[in-house]
Amino acid sequence: MNKPLNPAHNLAVDGARLWDTLMETARIGGTAKGGINRLTLTDLDRQVRDWFRVQAEALGCAVAIDDMGAMYARRKGRRDDVPPIALGSHLDTQPTGGKFDGTLGTLAALEVLRTLEASGYETYAPIEIVNWTNEEGSRFAPALIASGVFGGAFERDWAYAQKDRDGTTFGEALAAIGYKGPERCGSRKFSAFFELHIEQGPILEREEKDIGIVTGVQGVRWFDCTLTGRDSHAGTTPMAARRDALVGAARMVEAIDRIARSHPPLAVATVGMIEARPASRNVVPGEAHFSIDLRHPDDATLETMEDEIRAALAATASDLKLDATLDRIWSQAPIPFHSRCIEAVRRAAGLCGLSAREIVSGALHDAAYVSRVAPAGMIFVPCKDGISHNEEEFSSQEQCARGAQVLLQAVLDFDRQLAEGF
């Protein structure tokens, strides 16, 4: 511990090698439109896992698998009794996913280890790449299932019982591809966890920032709303005699949009699903259903927004003689990342001479669940037009390389701090 660590400043990832690796693995499940269809625990997922294991073992890493299928590839440090500094993301994709979501974070972690190995750099703590199982949730709900079990948000046996559309359980699918490991998921300790990810939004690109220093994940509240009036004939019911549930829903869609805009710049609110019944062209709808997705980094603001929505709903229902119900079906409090991780990322970006801004993640990521049991942090890089979960998803070779470079330096920064006892 007293021996000075190797100078880290000169260490640089190989952007071309990272890019080649991204493009190479993108062929496993590659789609005609340039995306990836690599659903979790399919044979394609097995192929990319096998590939990953071979690459990690080629670097001299020991690869462990836990009973949720999460993979841990460890490069030794000077002190193997110290919990590793972990970094990674996921290799599963949406059915029409892009080449960067999850993959960038996992393969950039591999690039970090390749860089360390190539330079012979010795870290204080072990450095461990993690590939989390079923981040996407496209085949098995919920999303983030392995990191959720790791962080204590879900029970392992409940996760095993989740079924895909064909009735196959998560547990069966995991065993079928040979990735149900012996280690209990969550038993492993991390000194920290860093995840590099594409932003999946437009902010960094719009502000021409290279790096997002992610301070946390915003809170989310999901609601189902139903308005009930009375079905009536579109031709014979005067406007004044109507109890049109869809007019009420429309008023709420606008109110929800307005409420989000009244809490700038971070509040967002979305109505993604709507249904009018009986859904006939010449019947005034007596029933309307819609979803609400509210997000903000601050729980008090979420509470205020919910209050404002409830007030708008009461006014709308009263005004249009409708009955209204609003059910909160899910609530996820905001998750702040660990200050030591945030500062490590900030210093790393500065060391690399990159432009950076703080940013709150709009989406949940594996790091959010890991943060329940270990210090965690995230690095965002821009993606074109903010498009994600789409075969057109794109970040350039340079953007990916900058993210990987900050990931490397953040890990080494944390490692130095850890060695020095903070």
Added chain:
Amino acid sequence: MNKPLNPAHNLAVDGARLWDTLMETARIGGTAKGGINRLTLTDLDRQVRDWFRVQAEALGCAVAIDDMGAMYARRKGRRDDVPPIALGSHLDTQPTGGKFDGTLGTLAALEVLRTLEASGYETYAPIEIVNWTNEEGSRFAPALIASGVFGGAFERDWAYAQKDRDGTTFGEALAAIGYKGPERCGSRKFSAFFELHIEQGPILEREEKDIGIVTGVQGVRWFDCTLTGRDSHAGTTPMAARRDALVGAARMVEAIDRIARSHPPLAVATVGMIEARPASRNVVPGEAHFSIDLRHPDDATLETMEDEIRAALAATASDLKLDATLDRIWSQAPIPFHSRCIEAVRRAAGLCGLSAREIVSGALHDAAYVSRVAPAGMIFVPCKDGISHNEEEFSSQEQCARGAQVLLQAVLDFDRQLAEGF
């Protein structure tokens, strides 16, 4: 022609007999909830047709069937060379229809003939009950198919080729129940056609009027509207960066409602169907579709409303950075009824001492298509809460009897005018 006609003033329908007849036939296809499920050209339709033929023949009527299955039951007049004064409606129902829609007009016509027969009253022109095939359009589209062929709106062979959900054609179903007659639909002439119907709206009940003197059928325009923005992540896309098609659709639903209310009291506008895509709770909808149903008795007002909707759509699309298309998929100009028929109904209501108001029909009826080839008119009676196309549809025995009484007197009024050469 010079011989004075019998005095008609004393003639009165038998309200109890009409009610009993309504309740008796309601058992053919009667539902547990008190409605009728008697889809056109089913065996239940055959049963009620057979019943109707027996009743008409018992009155001494000659029953003819045309090649669209329309039934004509004629009571002779003094001048059988004069085209008959026709009256009637339809005996088919919606799948969850009520006991009055169509049935009242047909069975009240039967009650009129029973009253004439019982009193020995001799009319100048023959009086003829019509039972039109497939008014509802629930099994075979379009609705009003037989009166449409009669009035020249549809081609018979096109009508024959229309299929139900099982792939059976209208022509096959018509032959299968034995009601494809020899007479060419539309070859028959009428001196006039009167149709009694429940209002299917709330106006008469609200204003406590016994009788609606129907002056015509309002015009209808149907549209499909599509708004296109961009799908984006509900968590990561700031409000300012969104192109939310559903927010645009919501603004249009409200604008359409407002535009109808700005042309009181007769304009109505309805959005009955709406869809947001990709219809995911956490995706900002990049696409929204909805229907528009516009109605007004005056074509110029319809035109103005359409212009106002197009202007609102252009403003909404520009404001929210959306693309918009509005397709007019159907247009039915307003149909005025014949002044002689309207006046006959007005005088009949006065003669019967009933409260009446002019009203424009919000829905199409067989009389609308017949009006293309013969003077036509309609009589409305109130129905509870304006509810129709519903098993709860209800008009009281007294309301039905009053309608039938006005129908009787309107027919006799027209007959006297006809005898006197107007």
